[in-house]
Amino acid sequence: MCFGCSERNPIGLKLKFTMDGDKCRTEFVAGEEHQGWNGYMHGGLIAALMDETMAWWLWFKDISIMTAEMTTRYSLGVPVNIKLTVESWCEEEKRDRLFFMAARIILPDGKVPVTAKAKFLRIDPEKL
Numbered sequence: 504m505c506f507g508c509s510e511r512n513p514i515g516l517k518l519k520f521t522m523d524g525d526k527c528r529t530e531f532v533a534g535e536e537h538q539g540w541n542g543y544m545h546g547g548l549i550a551a552l553m554d555e556t557m558a559w560w561l562w563f564k565d566i567s568i569m570t571a572e573m574t575t576r577y578s579l580g581v582p583v584n585i586k587l588t589v590e591s592w593c594e595e596e597k598r599d600r601l602f603f604m605a606a607r608i609i610l611p612d613g614k615v616p617v618t619a620k621a622k623f624l625r626i627d628p629e630k631l
């Protein structure tokens with residue numbers, strides 16, 4: 504019951520993803536329950552949106568992974584009640600095991616308030 508993408512998780516984000524060329528995308532409108540400061544989305548939830556979008560890029564390619572490391576740069580606040588586009592892509596892959604991913608959030612006016620970089624490691628889901 505994934506917090507990011509399960510339709511059955513009552514408190515989850517219920518994200519749906521598409522692959523377009525080399526980019527994975529989702530859209531999300533944050534509500535007041537997702538706020539940190541009044542009117543702005545909570546930073547931890549912003550990171551969750553981006554983590555999940557990067558994970559799904561790999562999932563679309565049938566690669567099972569765990570997030571090993573993530574850095575997030577918050578340049579502008581992300582307002583609630585507007586449509587956010589989140590996109591992710593792969594920048595580099597090492598030994599078919601370590602994936603260097605990147606993501607960004609795009610506001611309706613084209614501004615990019617947050618970017619992220621992360622390393623994902625391939626796992627064997629049978630061993631979880």
Ligand SMILES: CCCCCCCC(=O)SCCNC(=O)CCNC(=O)[C@H](O)C(C)(C)COP(=O)(O)OP(=O)(O)OC[C@H]1O[C@@H](n2cnc3c(N)ncnc32)[C@H](O)[C@@H]1OP(=O)(O)O
Nearest residue numbers: 505554555558559562568569570571572601622624625626
């Ligand atoms: C659609 C799917 C949705 C998925 C949900 C969204 C994704 C998530 O949020 S996952 C949850 C958050 N992440 C976690 O809980 C991960 C917790 N960590 C782990 O389980 C493990 O540390 C795991 C799986 C990442 C790696 O385990 P393991 O393979 O045993 O690591 P380890 O043996 O230490 O390292 C393997 C190799 O990777 C390298 N490595 C490990 N971490 C890093 C890192 N951060 N950067 C670079 N290299 C690294 C190691 O140096 C090692 O290299 P080498 O083979 O040359 O010695």
